Amino acid sequence: MDFNLNMNQFSTKPESVPLEQNKTYDVLIIGGGPAAMTAAVYCIRKGLDTGLITQSFGGQVAESAGIENFMGYKYIEGLDLVAKFKDQIQQFEIAVREGYVAKSMHPGKPHQVILENGENYQAKTLIIATGKSPRRLNAPGEKEFQGRGVAYCATCDAPFYKGKKTAVIGGGNSGMEAAIDLAKVAEKVTLIQRNDRLRADDIVIKRAKSYSNFEILFNHQIKSIQGNQKVESLELINTVNHQTTQFPLDGVFIEIGLKPNTDFVKNVLKLNEYGEIIVDCACRTSEPGIFAAGDVTTVTFKQIIIAAGEGAKAALTASDFLLKTE
Secondary structure (H helix, E strand, O other): OOOOOOHHHHOOOOOEEEOOOOOEEEEEEEOOOHHHHHHHHHHHHOOOOEEEEEOOOOHHHHHOOOEOOOOOOOOEOHHHHHHHHHHHHHOOOEEEEEOOOEEEEEOOOOEEEEEOOOOEEEEEEEEEOOOEEEOOOOOOOOOOOEOOOEEOOHHHHHHHHOOOEEEEEOOOHHHHHHHHHHHOOOOEEEEEOOOOOOOOOHHHHHHHHOOOOEEEEOOEEEEEEEEOOOEEEEEEEEOOOOOEEEEEOOEEEEOOOEEEOOOOOOOOOOEOOOOOEOOOOOOEOOOOOEEEOHHHEOOOOOOHHHHHHHHHHHHHHHHHHHHHHO
16 A cells, blocks of 8 residues: 555546456445545545445435535535536546446455446455435336425425425325424425324424424325426325325425445444444444445434545545554
């Protein structure tokens, strides 16, 4: 490992190089969201031979219609922030493999990561920053109107629905908390629940019901999401009498949970009951030399700025680990 900085790494010309299978990197970063990209910047600035594996860049940020709580920007669209992140890491000479997800991981000296297409990459340390994926309804129109009236994060997008009519899908705590966030700004919030009861805690339900612009529509589920350039209505079906109705609105928040992208590490690293990677305050996992950062971990609060900070922390911890073990 060479800790002497190569000034060619800091070229202003955006570039990346292919990730090599017959090479052992100082660190491999798995993921393409804020935690992964921030970790990449910090690793390279530490002089580490760095590679990054991701199916695509952006993570959940790319699915946000707009962002107002990332320092330095009063407002920026999700895809624009992803582009800026990507431009920043491409100013360095970083090895990238894009287009495939990790299928399995084998700890050792070196650690190995196998992709779904069979490619095998290895490194002295790993940083897992694969984030979480929203659980989808898979309703017609959901994918087409994502970012144009279909949202998955009330914390991120609720302010954009000030004075508008909205709906929340999901009767658990996440759905109820999203409804509370929306009720503070929206004209009306309707929580749509497919059966006749809620799964959320009583205290959260009482808080939501304290808002006069909040209502619950039981025994209904979405049949399709409709509109032209943006969401204009939901086609709902009554789960009791099977009748369909049109429900006009400006936006719908899908809050049926998030799934940590940890399938490829579940037999290697310790996970909590929700499938998140258990980490300590320095992003260390249960396996020496393997670190994790961002929404995929047990760190409280899943926010862009927190994920980025955790990515920086994981990179610095990995660098320190290499200094002490080489």
